[in-house]
Amino acid sequence: MFFHGTSRVNEKGHLEIGGVDVVTLAEQYGTPLYIYDVALIRARARAFKETFEKHGVKAQVAYASKAFSTIAIVQLIEEEGLSLDVVSGGELYTALKAGFPPERIHFHGNNKSRSELEMALDCGVGCIVVDNFYELQLLEELSRQRETVTDILLRVTPGIEAHTHDYILTGQEDSKFGFDLNNGQADEALQQAMQSTSLHVLGIHCHIGSQIFETTGFVLAAQKIFQKIADWREEYGFVPQIVNLGGGFGIRYTNEDDPLPAAQYVEQIIAEVKTQVEKFSLPMPEIWIEPGRSLVGDAGTTIYSIGSRKEVPNVRHYVAVDGGMSDNIRPALYEAKYEAVLANRVLDANEEVVSIAGKCCESGDMLIWDLPLPKAEAGDYLAVFCTGAYGYSMANNYNRLPRPAVVFVENGEAQLVVKRETYEDLVRLDVPLKIKVKKG
Numbered sequence: 113m114f115f116h117g118t119s120r121v122n123e124k125g126h127l128e129i130g131g132v133d134v135v136t137l138a139e140q141y142g143t144p145l146y147i148y149d150v151a152l153i154r155a156r157a158r159a160f161k162e163t164f165e166k167h168g169v170k171a172q173v174a175y176a177s178k179a180f181s182t183i184a185i186v187q188l189i190e191e192e193g194l195s196l197d198v199v200s201g202g203e204l205y206t207a208l209k210a211g212f213p214p215e216r217i218h219f220h221g222n223n224k225s226r227s228e229l230e231m232a233l234d235c236g237v238g239c240i241v242v243d244n245f246y247e248l249q250l251l252e253e254l255s256r257q258r259e260t261v262t263d264i265l266l267r268v269t270p271g272i273e274a275h276t277h278d279y280i281l282t283g284q285e286d287s288k289f290g291f292d293l294n295n296g297q298a299d300e301a302l303q304q305a306m307q308s309t310s311l312h313v314l315g316i317h318c319h320i321g322s323q324i325f326e327t328t329g330f331v332l333a334a335q336k337i338f339q340k341i342a343d344w345r346e347e348y349g350f351v352p353q354i355v356n357l358g359g360g361f362g363i364r365y366t367n368e369d370d371p372l373p374a375a376q377y378v379e380q381i382i383a384e385v386k387t388q389v390e391k392f393s394l395p396m397p398e399i400w401i402e403p404g405r406s407l408v409g410d411a412g413t414t415i416y417s418i419g420s421r422k423e424v425p426n427v428r429h430y431v432a433v434d435g436g437m438s439d440n441i442r443p444a445l446y447e448a449k450y451e452a453v454l455a456n457r458v459l460d461a462n463e464e465v466v467s468i469a470g471k472c473c474e475s476g477d478m479l480i481w482d483l484p485l486p487k488a489e490a491g492d493y494l495a496v497f498c499t500g501a502y503g504y505s506m507a508n509n510y511n512r513l514p515r516p517a518v519v520f521v522e523n524g525e526a527q528l529v530v531k532r533e534t535y536e537d538l539v540r541l542d543v544p545l546k547i548k549v550k551k552g
């Protein structure tokens with residue numbers, strides 16, 4: 113069985129998460145439905161934090177809220193004592209609404225607008241991760257106007273190819289993110305920032321990609337960054353208080369995936385930073401990381417109702433569900449793979465191999481190809497595992513499908529944390545046509 117966290121099969125043969133029968137949840141809240149295992153999110157958060165604590169390293173673990181941003185998850189992250197990475201005015205607004213302490217918020221983005229930067233300065237975010245020269249100038253101007261000194265990290269692109277899908281790589285040279293570490297851009301950015309009396313460079317940031325299974329990329333990134341830091345100390349007297357090595361730690365979507373436990377990524381990062389610090393006789397900086405997927409990914413499960421079927425003789429059986437690329441765009445976008453079971457008949461023997469189709473008007477709207485299942489019929493529930501990251505947060509209203517509800521479960525209790533969209537929600541912002549076609 114492909115289970116994570118508190119998931120198990122109960123005496124009725126139903127999938128149970130957080131001590132709650134998933135079939136009951138589907139009946140109560142409807143489908144598609146995202147269900148989050150809160151205990152698993154807590155465990156993942158604690159594993160990151162405790163590893164730094166165990167090694168006596170000053171650190172901040174910032175949850176990358178792009179993976180899943182709602183008021184409830186932000187509050188849970190706050191309860192667990194993590195920091196928060198936001199990447200837009202909308203994510204920042206959600207965080208503030210949730211009561212997250214602004215000083216523990218790190219503001220990211222490769223094209224922050226003037227109004228987003230103003231919002232961040234006005235609420236007093238802990239730091240702004242500056243991505244490019246345009247932003248550097250804008251932030252300098254806004255900080256000067258406000259007569260404040262803004263703490264920043266400079267995001268650099270170390271020129272590292274992490275082994276993952278091309279669309280989720282970020283650390284390679286040809287990337288839209290960050291100042292290039294190898295062609296003088298990062299040096300120039302540091303000089304400009306240090307010359308400003310309105311900016312204070314707390315440190316350096318890099319993020320090499322997402323769904324990474326090895327530690328090599330992080331180690332290489334640390335080596336490249338510290339080599340540069342050593343140069344910068346000589347040239348400009350710059351010594352960083354913080355080195356942020358980003359997120360990107362992989363999770364197990366299917367049995368083919370083989371990620372490391374969170375602690376192992378962190379331990380390798382700590383070990384490499386210590387090696388580099390010793391090598392260049394630098395003071396030990398605070399290490400910051402910003403995991404998204406690895407905090408919430410395997411804690412999320414999506415429940416769908418099964419509907420129609422189509423058989424293409426001798427080729428394939430399509431089984432369609434009541435969601436698809438509107439609630440999980442990852443298979444269409446990245447050819448992402450998932451595991452699934454029939455939530456109301458988990459123990460039934462597999463009888464056929466089917467392909468799970470979404471209900472969107474798009475041939476590419478396939479959730480899972482070639483999935484062994486018991487004979488699935490209309491009214492059965494399909495549970496797709498590991499949909500907690502970049503599922504709800506990338507959901508959309510294609511074909512005017514309302515976005516699903518989200519439920520948190522823990523210790524036998526369920527709480528609705530996002531209501532299902534209604535048809536009325538879908539037209540709420542529409543403005544009826546006023547222009548009349550002249551007749552005659």
Ligand SMILES: Cc1ncc(COP(=O)(O)O)c(C=O)c1O
Pocket residue numbers: 176179197220282319321322323358359360361402403404405406501
């Ligand atoms: C700058 C930055 N930090 C953190 C993350 C979180 O990545 P992940 O969800 O893979 O941990 C991302 C997304 O890849 C990112 O772009």
Ligand SMILES: N[C@@H](CCCC[NH3+])C(=O)O
Pocket residue numbers: 178280282322323442446501502
């Ligand atoms: N959205 C992507 C990852 C992008 C991470 C953000 N830089 C995914 O689902 O895998």
